Amino acid sequence: MSAHLFAPYTLRGLTLRNRIVMSPMCMYSAESDGCATEWHLVHLGARAVGGCGLIITEATAVEPRGRISENDLGLWDDAQIAPLARIVDFCHAHGAAVGIQLAHAGRKAFSRARGFGPQPIVAPSAIPFAEGWATPHALTVDEIEALIAAWQAAARRALQAGFDVVEIHSAHGYLLNEFLSPISNHRTDEYGGDLWGRARLLFRIVEAVRAVWPEEKPLFVRISATDWVEGGLQVEDFVQLAPELQRRGVDVIDCSSGGITPTPPPPDVVGAGYQTPFAARIRQATGVPTMAVGLITAPEQADHIVRTGQADLVALGRELLRDPHWPLRAAHTLGYDVDWPRQYERARPLR
Template sequence: MTALFSPLSIGNLTLENRIVVSPMCQYSAVDGVANEWHLAHLGTLANSGAGLVVVEATAVEPAGRISHGDLGLYDDETQKALADVVSFCKKSGNSRLGIQLAHAGRKASCQRPWEGGAALGAAEAPWQTIAPSALAFADGWHVPAAMQQADLDRVIEAHVAAARRAVAIGFDMIEVHAAHGYLLHQFLSPFSNRREDEYGGSSEARMRYPLKIIAAIRAALPDGYPLGVRITGSDWAEGGIQPEDAVAFAQRLREIGVDFVCVTGAGVAPNAAPPIGPAYQAGLAEKVRREAGIKTRAVGLIASPAQAEAVVAEGKADLVALGRAFLDNPHWGWEAARVLGAETARPPQYQRAAPSVWPGAAWL
């Protein structure tokens, strides 16, 4: 058995393998509501050979959406639509399903990427954004309102309510987005958090509000229900979050009952300069795994089966998440199994394409 295709238990959930389809925004919802695109997209990925498929960043309140096209999970209509998607995927697919709960903070109210990705203009129905401090992400972006106590309380309650809805829908796990420059990352990073209250200042103080949200979610979940957090391993900019900060945050997350972290980077500072290359963030996941004593997931330009296998086999991470690779090849997990000499579940309608029953596969 290869490392990549070995099972892994997270809380009360056992994954068939260590391959994860990374949460990837589709910007295709209507007023937060999932539709036929999500059925087709996620239904395909549920048969990708991955042990886990994580639904894209899903806003916990309307103002937390990145764009008008973002998914939401904040009322009965958004819950019903996602419930239909989850039911479809579970009936037709083999992968476990997770959801990433998120709030975009000061990076909300912007155009879809193919529309330019800039802050929404006056004619595009923009909305007031919120953040730890009244600091715009970059030139030309909306200046957010610094969060007051009512905002802080509301956003905690929104995360908890969304988590309860996710459990009711039938998701197998939840991860909280605290990276990529979105709201919880904005509290953690000195680039975006200039508060002078209990939630700003030292690294310990900047962790306080994200930890409060995540602890509240943990308390609302059933015993053993898997909870993860996507964290920042580095802001990739001088003066920002460093790997040591990621270790400290991961340690605190483990203490409050978080089961795993996905270690990524950048997104909060427009001048970030990550060292882009194959599996370039796996070293961050390895450091957090070793020093914080928590399961980790690596992500970032992991493209080939050999790369993914090496990350897990060398102990850099317990899981690997791939995004673009699955967009390019929605059956990447099947390909990885063939290359590595492993087996992975596939629907019976596709069994004739398995290497064991199709000798031609060995000639490729």
Template sequence: MSALFEPLTLRSLTIPNRIWLSPMCMYSAASEGPETGVATDFHLAHLGSRAAGGAGLVMVEATGVTPEGRISPWDLGLWNERQQEGLARVAALIARHGAVPAIQLAHAGRKAATDKPGRGGAPLTAEQGAWRPVGPSALAFDPEHQVPAELTEAQIAAVVEDFAAAARRALAAGFQVVEVHGAHGYLVHEFLSPVSNHRTDGYGGDFAGRSRLAREVATAVRAVWPADLPVFFRVSATDWLPDAPSWTVEESVLLAKELQAIGVDLVDVSTGGNVPHAKITGEPGYQVPFAERIRRESGLPVNAVGLITDAAQAEAIVAEGRADAVMLGRELLRDPYWPLHAARELGVPRNWPAQYGFAVGPRG
């Protein structure tokens, strides 16, 4: 039997295999008027095809919990009922193809109000509709980005409730897994890291202060999410700044233990994003050791992500206990049917969608 194709049960939810679609921003939501932040037909085609292609869990991209929490004007949102209705169609289609519908809830913090990456990804100008980003401290991500407004404690409390409200809408839309985005230099990660958090109140300073927002958001989301369904948390395990005060894998392990006590069921382990031009070693599976360490030292299930490209590599990661699942990004962009091809390579019987049987034949 293949470890990669063994089901994984978290709480009462059984995910049919360990190959999951990583949340990746598509910058394809409606960007104006009452449809702002609403999923389009593109999202149905994009996410539905990955579910039909055999992914066990399909996670919707970073979805803004507030308008100012979007990375760009073309991000998905989940702060109103119209956005909920659009995402309900997506969740239903994913489930209809046998995958678990999941969604990542996010606030971009100081990295908000940028253009699409395909147009350079630069911070928007006022003429282009830029809004004022917010953050833990009045520190810009880089010289090109705006200096964010430092959040007050009352505003932080509102952000926590925004995450909880978005989680309620995600549940009503039919999602079975919700993930808090605490990585890649966005708001929750900004609070975690001393690089971006220079506060001197209860949300800054030592690990307990810097991790307070992460714990409060996780607690609020867990409180509104059903007890029989899992909550995930994505973390950047390191800022990749070994010679300066920064967020580290050691603190990521501590955070995982805190999250486990709160009721988080899995840590989605990535790295980086909070420091421009960080020196990252981008070799195959380069983030897997971070996932492995967090799993080993915290006891929480984890998934690994980052340059996982072939079936044998993915199988080994799970079979050797380095992670409980793998998330694929670029590979599933290139090939929506990667899981079915991997099954064939590993000798695991899998049924292709009946509509494609003439193309696949007995090899499938």
């Protein structure tokens, strides 16, 4: 049978039971030390019970100043491994693979200048995110080297915790997106200038993570395929970058958009599956596997994305907050026979 939403999908040594992915979403529920809590266990574990093929944690900071809020997850310290490993073990026991999104918020991190936070924010250039936001410190080359090492160390800890996938967060106006975008990167050294200079840090982090991330485990990168502002990144930039990311060991491009400025997408653009064309364009132009995300809510819609080759994986966010068992319901709607948790068998709909 041709590819469909409930067809298994193999990446390197990992086979997902279906193409449904829980998109990373911040829960603002971590301890102040960045450790996962009972909330994360129940929240992520419920989606494993509910039938997701892959669950990706919220943005997990590679250093304390890289958190979006003071209650975001972190993986800069060995003490943060065990609470995450408990979640991974539970999800594995219920058939789901688990990924971790490693991130740095850059100039959008919480900071003392905005009323809270331990230290100044950092960015490629000393350009604030918006009026009223702090002006970030422009990272030096030595500081960039330290950040690359932080990403690599976090990937080592992710391996110790048992994760199946690492996703590098290079979207939504956070640090790596800031380096990529000409809106926020005005550097004149090797980390600025043209697209290839602005992509240098992302390439180096991919290489550093892949150096410690086992060959049999997949590596994803999340991008903002457009900045939604004139002069910013566009999907054609990623048509150029995707093959180079793949050559460095990236297996899937997770295609989101926006966030480099407060400017939202045009109202006439936003609608069901409005970001899917980005995933389709990159996949069809380069052959690099992609993941679609953004206002994907209906089983038929998600299935159509896979069947028509627009993306290899479909990520759901808010819809999985509304319905943790969306995959089980979708399988019934689409007529696919999937395993239900034995504890829930009595609630399984009749054909």
